Amino acid sequence: MHMQLLHNNKVVIFDRTDFGPSNLSLPGGSCRFDSRDIVLKMDCTAHSVLYDIGTNNYRPLMLRTDTWCSSGSVLPDGTLVQTGGYNDGDHVVRTLKPCTDDQCDWFEIPRYLLERRWYATDQILPDGRIIIVGGRRQFNYEFYPKNLEGSSPSTSFRLDFLRQTRDREENNLYPFVHLLPDGNLFIFANTRSILLDYKKNIIVREFPNITVDDPRNYPSSGSSVLLPINEMYPIVAEIMVCGGAPRGSFSQALSANFVPASSSCGRLRISDENPSWFMEEMPVPRVMGDMLLLPNGDVIIINGAGSGAAGWENARDPVLRPVIYQPWKPMGLRFLVMYPSPRPRLYHSSALLLTDGRILVGGSNPHPYYNFTGVMYPTDLSLEAFTPPYLSPEYSPVRPTIEAIDEVITYGQSFQVGFNVPQFLKYCNISVTIVAPSFTTHSLAMNQRLIMLKVLNVARHQQPGSTDQFEATFAGPSTPEIAPPGYYLLFVVHVGIPSTGKWVKIQN
Template structure:
């Protein structure tokens, strides 16, 4: 029997659905906060299951490795660079690449730092051509890294020329013909045709365009700038964005709750407004869940980066089937500017950070993390994966051993996260087709690297109730 969940249909509803309840099976549940030694302005899920996080402002070289299983923190400070407001993503071999960083004021650095998850060591790679602060890093289908935007010495002075890093040769190449100034932290997504979508930024709305990296050309997709402080590609080519994108140095204004989707697999894609969130938010983060829904956490009802009194404590979950939001349980800490969130292999979401706006040791600094368990973790027994390969290849077959094969209804392939400033630069979900055997699943790996750029992913199996397993982490190349 074969099932393919890659062609989900969506319908538009008139109003968002709001649920008032307290049972975990309906609204999920937050664990008690865990004290951290740093504010996790930047956070990365490593192939080992550990979290690499670095701090902000003058503490930007301060980094910690956290083992969620043991609760142990290991100091892994960067010896080279203040990583505050750098861009980052995962390389195909599992290392974390961090591009840029901070010197002072609006001045960034040319440094490229690599973190090895096995040795727990930092190393310097070749320097970029341009010093960047607030850039975005994107893993391309061929394993190279695209870096766009970043301030270059003054407010709103945005680096116009993208660069591409080749980890095999340790060489950066400027895409001089693709000259286009983009504001801080543009939201960049590799599309199923291999081009890269620039959908918005965490700081300002922009015209939506796509970049052909090899041809070094930009093409306008939607000429109307559309707001959206956080974004996520919840299915290949389909992007959700919600809330307010706003520069924290600008005058304080009310946040918005607007939500938009775009389907880049259609012939003439345009942003389409869908029902709004229940809470207006700025400085929030969207996190893709194994069942294909999207969680929003954090943010506040104004663009005040330290406005904790207006913090949105309830989480919300967006359904791609109904395009509506449902209110979930409330966290106990306000998470505003510089907050982060990561999907974990156990299908919980780790929410961290917040603060470090004007310096260190501010009253609004959040030196903690908190786990959120979505409702699917309270719906009954979880399916289990008893055996899975450590690696797979494009178009290949992934053999999964599970005693729950007969009740599996979906398989999700989700890239390990690398998140800062309301955007996870790596997360993407690819639904995988599969056939059911006796105590096993034969799963079709992504057909090509446009769908899943090389690197490490979490493979979840989900039962007919949408309950996910603990993920198997595997490398695709």
């Protein structure tokens, strides 16, 4: 249900705790006792694991409170902060600090949150705080940590926009929240969107409604990305929202009538003087799809269904074919349809970008409780990896390999990347991108962003009888508003083909 890649190349994976026992015991005979659990009050099994990508091993982690439909973000020091959930977990903050000795585990802070956070959205901010927006019947936002020197006081802040966008199916849960280069927040709920100055608690402007009037947030569950920010040119901020379900789809699904999902995508250039939605059509309709930024600036849309809505037994027609969207190509040439996976990935599946450029995909549990047999779409606890076209062997001759890198990058300061390419083609086709890995759940990849850094120089060092070496000089991101402090994956991209990513830390 929830996944986050950490900077030690391990993935935190977790589900809800109130489904009964899992098939993985907690270590050392540990158990959790929860008097409010609706299924099993004494539970000695794990509902969270730490998955090691390199070794393909995992170890169980201890969750004491329910994380169903919660949210998360990563602090500048690499600590995962996970907020809210259900029942006894709705006011809880949990943290997980990456470690190399296999001793780290969840640390829980009961009653830390001021409001009940279930289906809320988290976003890291330029000052290192996390803003927690909305949740079921929560028309407000708050911050973690509550008190930071020079920041807002310890309180929650009204956001009536969330009350106004709630309909009878509550199609404003997990609002899409993106930090913009000007420091304000873009918030999208249902079909409407605003620009919020969270420091002053002021709505700076409201944008036009998305042109196709299909709800996009849970349970209609479209997806959204902030398209890549390119520091080589004047900054453009553009949001893309794709998929979802027509109005009434959730209620119809409860009566076993599965309405075809939306096939529309909208792009909104917020940096324009008078922004308006520009609409496109996906090759196939999709609800509960995950949108992720790829290191070369493309967008992948993966998982989901062709009809219905999010929720138990509420979707049909799994969409097995991922789609690659290339934002910079002309209309009509932007969508590429990929080969299918044999596994339906429906409600409570997830996806995220890995260090090597693959997409990790896991889960699917469209039933109340685990149900592995005798149903149309059994619970699926497997992991698989989708390999984007840029990893095809035919591109090996032009694929860069990073040989040396500055692991700490300061805002606005130059830094060097040493790399090689077997067949170097064009200097003008070298770029460096940094990607903030997402906390992904319920078709929403929180906190993800991609910045194309400014190229200052590319030098070639010819090595007789071996692959030529290159050293590129780039400028660090301009401001924390463009790239909040913390850990990013850095990729060298040559003629659209990315290297394997290397972890760097962005700081003042």
